[in-house]
Amino acid sequence: MQLVSSPRVEKVRGWVLAVVVLFVALAVAAPASAAKSITELVHRADHVLRGKTSAALLTMHVHTKSYDRTYSMVYWGDERSSKSRALIKVLGPARWRGHGTLKIGGRLSLYDPSSDRVTVLSSSMLGDNWMGSHFTNDDLVKETDLAEDYVAHMEKTWVADADGKPARYYRVKLDPTPKAPVAWNHITVQLYEQGSHVIPTREEYYRRAGQKTPTRTLTMSDVKDMSGRLVPTKLVMHVAAKPGEYTELAYKKVRFDVNVPASKFTEQALRQ
């Protein structure tokens, strides 16, 4: 209603503004904001190898008591829509060449060229391991987001060198939010911040509270520049139940913001 403010009102406004500014400043400086930035760090670490769209060439080496096996694979991923989609095709060796895995949201289809058949996985098979590795089918399907489904608490922070340059390391404990559809009691993530880059180095998954050794451990190393982004290119998964065994993913090439056509995520592409 009042179009022209009186000087007195102006003065009050000034005070209010000052108080607000002060509060904001305090809030930024306060530990509460640190928690927020930790969540952001976790978010960035969780998405380090995930772009809106991405494509990668990688090898997966599986070492178990009974076999050693290396697959060459190509990965196509698209997280632009609410259902994240991915296609993984095995390029070699001959035993698995042409095998494919297509993920559309929570649905996983496997293709075996020797029988020319696409199998949609039933929920009972989600716990099985994927292609004989230490990852489960569920690992591929689950849509959990470390930053969204977990509450982050900082446990420890220190400064150390990473790739010859100083970096600030953080160890963060993640507790699932009450509604999160997750199977873990808690996760600890170790990551470092170096300039504008955030790189995860270790994720430990715990099944129960108070558990000493993690059920699964994912370590990330060999940070390289992949089309303009610094990313860890070696991921190793250890499972406590199978000591001495591991699955190692080595990225040879990662491209982000690749214009992956929707036709890549169809049964036809899976069969190709």
Next chain:
Amino acid sequence: MTNSFGLLLAIAWRNLGRNRRRTLIAGAGIALGVGMCIASFGVMDGMSTDMVRSITDVQLGHIQVHEPGFSARPKLELAFDKATDRTRAAEHTRGVEAVSPRVLGWALASTRRQSTGVQLVGVDPAREARLTKLDRRVSKGRYLPQAATPWAAARKLDRKQKKLDQQLTQSETERAEAEIEALAGGGATHEPADKLPSAQKLRTSTQELLQQVAPKPDSPPPLLLGDKLARKLQAKPGTRVSLMAQNLDGDPVNIEFRVVGILHTGDRALDNVRAVGNLADVRRLLALGDRAHELAIRLRDPEAAASVAQSLAAEPAFKGLDVKTWTQLRPDVVAMVQTNSVTTAVMVAIIFAIAAIGVADAILMAVFERHRELGMLKAVGMRPASIVLMVTTETFLLGLGASLAGLLLGVGIDLCIGHYGIPLGGLSSTTLAGATIPPVLHATITP
């Protein structure tokens, strides 16, 4: 004394004959009571026997041998080696009638229309037929043929083939890289397509290598499906079903089988999930070699299970393995059978009490009715004790005769039910905790 007791016996016998109607009614009461008790004992006993049989004869056998831990949590890798030798060793053990080695795994079965998880069981057709008469449970189609499906052995690639394989992988990688670059908008990238082998050549070369490292069977191996499972998969004899599983090496395998027959065991759990193949074929599929997960053993005398299990466990062939009787494997069924017999005992006690009260009533009434007669006997000099003895003798004779009649009646009813069975109306077979109560009750008579 003997003489007077003989006289008493004669008098008592005659007294019974004097009022035939009274005697018959009282006697019929006793006979019916005894007969029904025997009949219900028989029916309940028959139900228990049927339940136990449904466990031991349809699948379990009387004794099973497993790798330790398998019965608690079945896993593919919990298989014992030298299964052939161990089967023979069990077959040569005293009291053993039949032995069937089995492999058990989980697979995803899919037809063109449907797919579902199945319990994949590999059995030796002849041995399994001797153990569970599986061949007689085929409701449609045929039983498994004895011979294993011809299936070439896998061979490793030689150096030249390995090199070819690496080249193929390399060219596939280059092709994928070119595609990524093109889509990433890298503009004019080098186009290596012309120097890469054609997709056709790649496929045929891969096929050749694959046939060597992971050969397919010469023809689809035979498979039996439970009838409910077959309905779920919309399969009938002749349908091709592909089984996808993970073998012992952790390899995903996918082999097409051909349905030869449909099984109906009446056990809902089995008919719903079980797919049965030839032991040799399923072993090949799951890369199990000469391993087995289970030896099911059938005994000539089921009661001897515990002692035979003990002597088996002591044999060197079964060292380190779990040898368990069906009562150890299925304590739930044992508990059910026990509950059943307790229930029957309580029921019979009630029937008996009712019959006893009925008889007492009839005798008491008869004594009141014979008030004058007994008075006369007393008047001619019979002692009261003798009168009591006389009535008791009468009752005893009546009871004895009626009980014999009741016994005949009960046994007759049991034999009839045992032979024809009591159809339980529209009820189909009921499965209680894995034990099946068949739709027809059969009585058995045990001493």
